[in-house]
Amino acid sequence: MKFPKTYTLKEVSEIINTEFVGNSNFPIFGMNEIHVVEKGDIVFVDHPKYYDKALESNASVVLINKKVECPEGKALLISDDPFRDFNKLTHFFKPFKSASSSIAETAEIGDGTIIQPNTFIGNHVKIGKNCVIHANVSIYDNCVIGNNVTIHSGTVLGADAFYYKNRPEGFDKLLSGGRVVIEDNVDIGASCTIDRGVTGDTTIKQGSKLDNQIQIGHDTVIGQKCLIASHTGIAGCVIVENEVTLWGQVGVISGITIGKGAVVYAQSGVAESLEGGKTYFGSPATNARAKMKELATIKNLPSLLKNAKRNSK
Numbered sequence: 531m532k533f534p535k536t537y538t539l540k541e542v543s544e545i546i547n548t549e550f551v552g553n554s555n556f557p558i559f560g561m562n563e564i565h566v567v568e569k570g571d572i573v574f575v576d577h578p579k580y581y582d583k584a585l586e587s588n589a590s591v592v593l594i595n596k597k598v599e600c601p602e603g604k605a606l607l608i609s610d611d612p613f614r615d616f617n618k619l620t621h622f623f624k625p626f627k628s629a630s631s632s633i634a635e636t637a638e639i640g641d642g643t644i645i646q647p648n649t650f651i652g653n654h655v656k657i658g659k660n661c662v663i664h665a666n667v668s669i670y671d672n673c674v675i676g677n678n679v680t681i682h683s684g685t686v687l688g689a690d691a692f693y694y695k696n697r698p699e700g701f702d703k704l705l706s707g708g709r710v711v712i713e714d715n716v717d718i719g720a721s722c723t724i725d726r727g728v729t730g731d732t733t734i735k736q737g738s739k740l741d742n743q744i745q746i747g748h749d750t751v752i753g754q755k756c757l758i759a760s761h762t763g764i765a766g767c768v769i770v771e772n773e774v775t776l777w778g779q780v781g782v783i784s785g786i787t788i789g790k791g792a793v794v795y796a797q798s799g800v801a802e803s804l805e806g807g808k809t810y811f812g813s814p815a816t817n818a819r820a821k822m823k824e825l826a827t828i829k830n831l832p833s834l835l836k837n838a839k840r841n842s843k
Contacts, residue, residue: 531560531561531562531620531624531707531730532559533558533559533561533623536557536559537557537558538555538556538557539552539553539554539555539558539591539607540554540555542558542572542591542619545618545619545622546609546619548593548607548608548609548615550606550607550608551600551605551606551608552604556605558570558572558590558591560572560729561616561620561623561729562589562730563729563730563749563767564580564583564587564589565749565767565785566729566749567587567588568589569588569589570590571588571589571590571591572589572593573589573591573592574593574594574612574613574615574616575592575593575595575612576594576595576612578596581594581596585598585601590603590604591605592604592605592606593606593609593612593615593616594606594607594608594609595608595609595610595611596608613704616704617704617705620705620706621705623707624672624705624707627653629650629652629653632648632649632650632651633645633649633650633651634651634652634653634654634655634671636653636654637651637652637653637654637656637657638655638656639657640657640659640660640677641659641660642661643657643659643660643663644661644662644663646662646663646664646665646683647665648665648666649666649667649668649669650667650668650669651663651669652671652672652673652688653671654672655669655670655674656673656674657669657679658675658676658677658678658679658714659678660677661675661677661678661680661681662679662680664681664683665683666683666684667682667683667684667686668685668686668687668688669681669687669688670688671688672709672726673709673710673711673712673726674709674710674711675687676714676715676716676736677714677715678715679712679714679715679716679717679718680716680717680718682718682720682721682722684720685718685719685720685721685722685724686723686724687712687724688710688724689723689724689725689726690703690705690725691726691728691748691749691766692725692747692748692766693706693748693766704728706726706727706728706748707729708726708727708732708749709726709727709730709731709732710724710725710726710727710731710732710733710734711733711734712733713734713735713736713737713754714736714737715736716735716736716738717738717740718734718740719740719741719742719743719744719760720742722740722742722743722744722746723744723745723746724745724746725746725748725766726748727748728748728749730749731749731751732746732747732748732749732750732751733750733751734752735752735753735754735756735772737754737755738752738753738754738755738756738758739756741759741760741762743760743761744758744761744762744764745763746764747764747766747767747768747784748766749766749767750765750766750767750768750769750770751770752770753774754772754773755772756770756772756773756774756775756776757774757775757776758775758776759776759777759778759780759796761778761779762778762779762780762782763781763782764776765783765784765785766784767785768783768784768785768786768788769786769788770788771788771789772790774788774789774790774792774793774794775793777793777794777798778796778797780795780798780800781798781800781813783800783801783802786802786804787804788803789803789806789807789808790806790807791806792804792805792806792808792810793808793809794810794811794815795810795811797813798811798813798815799813799814799815800814801813801814801815802814
């Protein structure tokens with residue numbers, strides 16, 4: 531998430547009422563999660579296990595819950611609760627704005643685009659040319675949709691990330707201030723849910739086709755010309771490279787990469803990154819041919835054991 535203008539370290543510290551380490555005029559351009567953070571951004575960290583990762587990341591400012599040595603060229607914001615204060619920044623820069631109509635006045639809709647009845651289009655949404663948005667679609671604030679996109683009934687773009695911190699009093703939600711970006715020539719089936727990024731973008735790239743009832747988590751990137759079949763669930767922060775096929779009821783764990791041209795058969799569970807250009811099956815998903823042989827061997831175990839006993843006599 532980029533700020534509308536450059537803020538100084540002192541200005542940001544005053545927004546969240548924290549101490550800072552560094553030049554008071556140190557420039558800050560935005561805020562992001564660790565996997566998408568860039569130079570000029572703030573990243574937060576609240577567990578010693580991840581201190582080094584945050585301090586060595588591309589972030590220019592680290593919102594942290596302990597005074598540590600500040601790396602050269604960076605700055606620190608010292609907070610007793612970085613999770614809470616990261617939420618404060620999200621609320622400050624991307625506050626929730628209620629809608630006053632089914633299509634917001636600030637929405638931009640391209641020539642030739644058809645919007646069917648009972649569709650909701652939120653604040654600052656951008657929709658390109660020659661799209662078809664069917665009835666009862668909900669497109670939350672700040673979503674960006676390219677040209678020649680079809681979205682079928684009941685689909686929701688831009689719902690909040692499923693991201694919580696477990697506190698003694700209950701689960702604390704990390705606020706979402708990111709977007710959903712749908713590129714040109716994408717088809718999205720009925721009753722799909724595509725969550726927005728926490729601070730970045732959840733992206734469906736050019737020419738990809740999604741079946742009905744698919745869930746895509748926050749900050750995930752689906753590459754070009756991918757095919758994703760019904761009931762597939764993809765967690766947050768996943769990278770699906772170009773021309774990947776995921777068949778029905780595939781489940782994908784967060785934070786992994788599925789390589790270009792990979793095919794994952796139905797009802798598989800993807801628990802680690804997969805190399806491109808290969809076919810996978812099973813849970814956890816492995817090479818499909820090897821898995822089929824394994825299943826065939828298991829099926830034949832009773833007869834193999836029976837023959838082994840007979841031969842031992």
